[in-house]
């Protein structure tokens with residue numbers, strides 16, 4: 001038995017439908033960068049296309065080229081921009097360049113309204129010819145997952161200011177979390193990524209999205225501690241005589257972050273069991289002392305009981321990182 005990642009394509013399609021309804025009449029584009037947040041570009045892109053998505057965002061040219069091979073009819077935009085060296089590919093693969101600076105090929109005009117990361121500043125935008133953004137103008141929110149954060153309204157205000165410079169252009173501002181802000185944040189098109197994949201776009205509230213991923217792994221050994229000692233590398237975690245442990249065949253090479261050390265939980269026979277000691281490359285250990293004594297065969301590390309956001313919290317990170325780190329040697333099953 002091997003560690004297995006099960007991706008519910010049905011849940012992704014349902015999540016898309018929910019976001020699309022919420023954003024209507026704005027268009028619901030989809031973000032499938034980084035191998036569809038680690039879940040597999042091809043099955044995810046096909047699923048979203050079938051569910052009705054027509055406008056796809058990736059980060060890189062290589063991702064766009066791969067996506068064109070999967071979806072001949074999709075609109076494909078490259079967030080990190082294309083430059084003159086990519087002219088041939090842009091034409092051949094019929095790609096849309098996001099124009100983040102003067103060096104990028106023309107396309108969707110990206111304005112930085114307060115994130116100070118990528119895109120034209122307001123001052124630069126004012127100097128651009130008004131005809132430049134005849135198609136689309138976009139910006140990206142820094143704090144959309146915190147609805148009360150004052151930067152949301154500030155970015156909204158600056159975005160509207162820029163839109164006046166390019167009155168013919170359509171506008172796109174909201175990521176997943178932005179869809180759950182006020183309706184006025186939707187403009188002509190929203191660009192969800194994480195929410196499609198089950199990450200909570202409203203961290204302060206119950207997750208409106210369906211869970212998408214299930215991560216299971218085999219238990220290689222059920223063992224009893226014969227004398228007081230420690231478990232795992234560095235001997236950082238004490239174990240006492242009489243404790244029972246399960247050794248699980250999955251580790252940081254599969255994407256389970258080392259920062260989960262002594263902090264996460266797994267589900268064994270429907271009950272939570274604490275992860276003990278450090279995460280090894282191919283192994284972790286869970287405390288099963290509280291469970292009925294028997295040979296356990298399998299654990300669930302992520303799924304309906306332990307959501308991706310909970311794993312992220314145990315690791316001191318965000319769901320995006322948990323998903324995009326999922327290892328390439330996991331067996332992948334698509335439902």
Ligand SMILES: *Cc1c(COP(=O)(O)O)cnc(C)c1O
Nearest residue numbers: 031140175176177191192193194
């Ligand atoms: C990644 C990305 C998105 C999607 O963000 P989520 O928070 O995953 O919904 C939207 N727009 C831009 C510019 C991005 O880089």
